[in-house]
Amino acid sequence: MVVNGKDAAVVQLIEVHKTYRTGEMEVHAVRGVSLEIHRGEFVALMGASGSGKSTLMNILGCLDRPTSGQYLLDRSDVSHLTRDQLADIRNSKIGFVFQNFNLLPRTSARENVELPLLYGKHQLSNQQLRERADRVLASVGLQGREDHHPSQLSGGQQQRVAIARALINDPEVLLADEPTGNLDSRTSVEIMGIFQELNKRGITIIMVTHESDIAAFARRDVAMRDGLVRSDRPVSQRLIASDEIGKRADVDELPQPEN
């Protein structure tokens, strides 16, 4: 099951179930999902609301533990870790990008990006924090905006800060939960451009979305329904953000890609 080398699965779910109990009702949100995601993949996790994709995302992000089944992240089992152990995994191996950015208000972009480092294993000097944050901010095209507060940044720029924050600890997986949900379509394409760029550099990305035109920027499309994976296939007509950006400048809506 454990494969060494370049092709090793970064994420491996084996018969994962998740059951919630809300009062009398038992909600079986995830009903046995097995999934393998390899290093360097760009996966879009699709599904309508109630399909279990958010629950699965929480499990993938180590925010939640599966009721049964196994989750191997970077070849180690994280299904039964404690709250604090999960927090350490999130800090070192997972980068989160949220729909509503979740930046700290009235805090500079730099300090927002430094945040995961403050909870990391190594205590860094202010100088080291600053250098690392500025380097990652530059890599998402925010050079010169390090001291801006979120309120002084556009939505797209805020999402870039969030991406920089997700990348600061060199995570195994970048998890994006509806990263373009709060952005206009042009900015969405820009963010997809950043994702494709990061992916080209070898970063594994898992992106939850319910928009198929956003999913089309990924390489692999996993669709969920009723707590199960219904389809899992490569994206056939993959969009390239650098090509799309010109078109979207004029046309706000992109025709649905056929697949």
Place this chain on the structure above:
Amino acid sequence: MRLGSTFKIAFRALRRNKLRSALTALGIIIGVGAVIAMVGIGSGAKAQVEAQIASLGQNVILVFSGSTTSSGIRTGWGGAGTLKIEDAEAIRREVPGVSAVSEEVPSSVQVAAGNQNWFTRVLGESADYFDIRQWPLASGSPFTPQDVRSANKVCVIGKTTASQIFGNGDPIGQTLRIKNVPFTVTGVLTPKGLSAQGLDQDDVVIMPYTSAMKRVAGGTTLRNVNVQVANASDLEPAQQQIISLLRQRHNIRPGRDDDFTVRNQQEIAQAATATTEVMTGLLGAIAGVSLVVGGIGIMNIMLVSVTERTREIGTRMAVGAHGRDILTQFLIEAVSLSAVGGLLGIILGIAASKLLSVWKNWPSLISPSSIVVAFLVSAAVGIFFGFYPARTASRLDPIDALRYE
């Protein structure tokens, strides 16, 4: 290892909400400031009363003559003249532990020198009086036991009397006419200021009690006898000894009331300081209430802050914060607010009490211990009132916190 980072995180969070942080700290600033100022003023008043009591002398027992009733008019203590010179002699001779005795014969008369005159208190005392009252002379010399035995016409005067009669001139060796008897001034006392009752203690002429009996007051009785014992532990037994000695000398049968009163200085001091202690306690309690209100203010703001920052807490947890990190962060925020508020409050309290002592002439006494206690209490207020909100924050579920609207 992570604590340093947590401090950094907490201070960043406080800095983000400067106005709110300042307003929260204000509650503690006022609370601690009030406690420091009130307790300072209270203990200043107490110290003043204690100093006045101490100016009566150490380990002193006062024996007063009894009162008398004449035509239905009662004279008050000392009026009956039941104490005789022989009683004082007997106390000096027979009561163990007694180190000094001064027979007191007071009167209030007009005194004059040259073309000046002044109405003042004339005290007849023994030569021991200056030791008992711990009242040294500023210049000249006191009268001697020989002066007392011979009832010499000598006296020692207080600062006020000296300046009223002799102005800036040197009174030593001058003649003071008291009831037209010329007395030679041998010394001037150091100023002692107001008594606990507000009497100017320096407005006085002190002479041998024998001279006072013979030439000023007339009569042969003593209003009171000042007795000093060597050790504080001798006070109680000496007091009892004096009572039984005087009852025996005055032939008072068992069951009959004393014709004299014995009080020791501790009793007088206790009565006087009890009032100021109650005052200090009350002021401190009222100020303490405002400190508690300040603490509740911190809890209030921290709770609001936790709710308002739920998404922030979720974000922190998502990027790897342990529950403990969140708990510590919020505790540090609360304690920083209360500790900084405490420090500023101490400065405010000291300033307020200094201002009051300058403006209103209220004495204030700020002890280092009250500063340390105030600071520790304010920090404890931060921990106590910060803990519940901090724990609430640390127990949030990251998934719920991230979705919180």
